[in-house]
Amino acid sequence: MSDEAEVGSDAAENGGGGKKLLVIGLLAGLVIGGGGAAAALMLMGGDDGEAGGTDVAEEEVAKPSPQYVSLERVSLPLLTKTGRVLGYIMLELSIEVEGDENKLRLLHRLPALKSAFLQNAHSTPIGKDGQADVVDYPALNTRFTEEANQLFQEDIVKNIHVVQARRM
Structure with missing residues (x-):
């Protein structure tokens, strides 16, 4: 034990x-x-x-972050240089701005912006030189960005991205 x-x-x-x-x-x-x-x-x-x-x-707080506004169902004509319509293309766009304030400004003017895009595409062909039925995306981006900034009378739109394109 x-x-x-x-x-x-x-x-x-x-x-x-x-x-x-x-x-x-x-x-x-x-x-x-x-x-x-x-x-x-x-x-x-x-x-x-x-x-x-x-x-x-x-x-980081001082620099506003990029914001995106979607613009859906933008139907644009594919025109020849003489103005003949070859067909239509339906685009979905994403518009890039910096900061929430510019995003709100863009949202308030979205119908006017869509109208400006349509007028621009109806007055000048969006196709490539020599291939009117093929969209020149870089030129379209430049034209629409300039058109948007002209509407706002300052450079608030930084870029316009084509998210989707469908030929009709």
């Missing part, structure tokens, strides 16, 4: 020591982790209110 009592007391001592090691390890981890966080704050300058990272955040 004395052997069993000795084995039981050894297990109790080892179990208690393991718990102490676990607690000490956890405390050491907290101290090291807390010290690392404090060092990071000090290096970034977070204590004196002049944090090194705030300049970058202010620059």
Whole structure:
């Protein structure tokens, strides 16, 4: 029986020591982790209110992000140089502006913008030189961007993307 009592007391001592090691390890981890966080704050300058990272955040806030407005079902004629209609093409456009304010301005004038695009396409062919039935997308992008900015009397439209085109 004395052997069993000795084995039981050894297990109790080892179990208690393991718990102490676990607690000490956890405390050491907290101290090291807390010290690392404090060092990071000090290096970034977070204590004196002049944090090194705030300049970058202010620059990101100052520059507006690109916003897109969808213009669906724009039907444009494919004209020859003489004005004969070869067919029609249905476009879905995505108009790129910078910032929410310009996006709202664009949304309010969207019907006028669509009308300007239609008038432009009816007065000047949108096809490539020598191939009136093939749309010249880079030229169309340039013309429509200029038309939009002329409507707003300032350069708020940055780009016009043709998302989808279907020949009718």
